[in-house]
Amino acid sequence: MTNRPGPVTSVILVLTLTSCSPPTNTETVTGAASVIDGDTIEIHGQRIRLSGYDTPERGARCGTVNVYQKAAFALSDLIGNRTVTCAVTDTDKYGRGVATCSAGSVDFGDHMVAAGWGRDWPRYSRRRYADAEAEARASKAGIWGLNCPSDLWGDRTYN
Numbered sequence: 001m002t003n004r005p006g007p008v009t010s011v012i013l014v015l016t017l018t019s020c021s022p023p024t025n026t027e028t029v030t031g032a033a034s035v036i037d038g039d040t041i042e043i044h045g046q047r048i049r050l051s052g053y054d055t056p057e058r059g060a061r062c063g064t065v066n067v068y069q070k071a072a073f074a075l076s077d078l079i080g081n082r083t084v085t086c087a088v089t090d091t092d093k094y095g096r097g098v099a100t101c102s103a104g105s106v107d108f109g110d111h112m113v114a115a116g117w118g119r120d121w122p123r124y125s126r127r128r129y130a131d132a133e134a135e136a137r138a139s140k141a142g143i144w145g146l147n148c149p150s151d152l153w154g155d156r157t158y159n
Helices: 007-019 067-079 108-114 130-138
Strands: 027-031 033-037 040-043 046-050 084-091 097-103
Touching: 027 040, 027 097, 033 067, 040 084, 046 108, 067 108, 097 108, 108 130
Parallel strands: 046 097
Antiparallel strands: 027 084, 033 040, 040 046, 084 097
16 A cells, blocks of 8 residues: 555645745835936836846947937836836845836836847846847847947946
């Protein structure tokens, strides 16, 4: 005769395994957003770093074009007066919430990368925006159509 778990033992095992799952610590922040730069916004006084993509830093230029400013304007145009919803999952070293944000069904990272004003950051996105970046590069959208210096992204690695 074999010892097989009965129905009660199976239920207890499932409940025990389920309770061992890591908690999902996602905070939802919703409201009117102010744009700080191409990958940072503020809602109700809370700074939020948009997750999964990166935009040029302050002072970055491609020829005569201030691409830092262009990225910020692109995000501002996208948001307009719409209500923004962010799923905050972490805090960065500057104390900003790290989040995926959207207005309606438009994911900010996907839009900014597809428009060519940002790039996928696989370390944080798990390649979520890789296809959008490939298409932006191929169509020379945003920064990909400008004469940008090789050090536009500083010493960051995007793999």
